Amino acid sequence: MPRDAAAEPGQAAGLRPPAVRLQNLSKRFPGALKPALDDVSLEVAPGEVFGIVGRSGAGKSTLIRCVNLLERPDAGSVEVEGTLLTGLDEAGLRAARRRIGMVFQHFNLLSSRTVAENIAFPLEIAGVPRAARRTRVEELLPLVGLAEKRDAYPAQLSGGQKQRVGIARALASAPGLLLCDEATSALDPETTTEILALLGDLRTRLNLTILLITHEMAVVKTLCDRVAVLEAGRVIEQGRVFDVFTDPQAPTTRRFVAEVIGTAVPAATLAALPAPNAGETRRLLRVLFTGTAATRAVVSEASRRFGIDLNIVSGRIDAIGDAPFGILALAAYGAPGAVEGAAAWMRGLGLHVGDLAAEEA
């Protein structure tokens, strides 16, 4: 399976340059033992939502701050929509930043300004005349559902409302690229869902490219087309979200994935499974159904064909974006050859069959 194919068919086509192209970024903070970024290269296609996931300290924040050069990498190049940011002077960089929106974990709104004034702020900085600013703010307020809060101060808003202001502000100068720095990490789960829905909606409406960092795999699952996993300043895995979720390679990725689509079976459940009869073997299998394979009566057919017993330990059905998938944890009992044969047959159907025990590690 090609792990790093372009996002959606058609979206990457054409001659548009990548929305973001990071090449060999490295950054080490003074006094730090390990580099914050270690030779990171990434490409974000126009119109896609790209997630960077990692534990705290993995270098996510540094990475996203390098995209608009709030942080200067020690080495490597940053290109946004065809412009080489690392080659710009101060004035050029300021102009480039005006075309990149950024949303922050702690909203970073000006407490001395009202909602409308906060949204107008980037326009004010860019020298947009007052009348045009007002028109633009009036467009943006309903877009983020804050028309009623025009004259409120940030302190009078809830976290979700503050983030809506942050998003409207980031979109004020109609950027093609939106950077989200842990945009939902300071919000409760319900508000997180709300903000993610808003971002998803804006993305299609405004044809935005979004690059986000998060430590929550659920955010990636809901919103992203592609994902990169960052660990100790390196990209250890990247690909389409569906592929990474259904077939994670690196141990860290597996742990991340397990957070949202857990396949681990409690040890007590496993211990309670009956032991195999003499001459038989028992294997714990994790079977992943995707696409059309999900419609076939795989379990009963395997049982009949290979003369084995399949005990369903756990199972769940989930979806990533619009793509459904199912996961079964099976205990297979039978002659050693028969169990292996059944596993091979299932693989032949396009199912991903792995060892359940190994998944738990």
Next chain:
Amino acid sequence: MLPWLTPTLQDLLIEAAWQTAIMVGGAAAVSLLVGLPIALLLHVTATDGLSPRPVLNRPLGLIVNAVRSTPFIILMVAIVPFTRLVAGTSIGTGAAIVPLALAATAFIARLFENALREVDRGVIEAARAMGATRTQIVLKVLVPEAMPGLIAAVTVTLVSLVGYSAMAGAVGGGGLGDLGIRFGYQRFMPEVMATVVVLLILLVQALQSLGDRLVRRATHR
């Protein structure tokens, strides 16, 4: 009502109050105009500031500290040549403004700097991400966001100036404090001393309440 409050004494009190107002007001105005740029310079050139310039920051900080640590009464006589240069004379109410303004400038510069430091770094980062220039960040983010703290700093400075101005008598500056010393203490007129003290308390209270009210109005938290 107050039998000892003779017309002569009344005139003296009014004159002294006026002198205090001039000294405090004049020094405060100067300290505001000079202190804010100094504070911004200190803040912006700090190692973690918008444009770190240790070569500028350290000497400037040192000068501010030197002025701040010199006892006011000593500062006043130590800078007499400078006072003469600026005010043309080294005695009188006008001349007293010079050392008061100097002390208040150093004082308020540090208070302003602290207020600026209270501004959320994230907000400054957001402004940078929007492509704001340093000047825009200072004028549109730092100063407005620090406004409640800046106003509180002005209040504290005004109150301190009322206290300092009492020492201005040493250079013939006059004022309420000086009246209290000369009449109340040196001429054994405790009722004058009491009147002066009450007036000063009222003045400080008024300044403080006004300052607090303005801080509240500027705070949108």
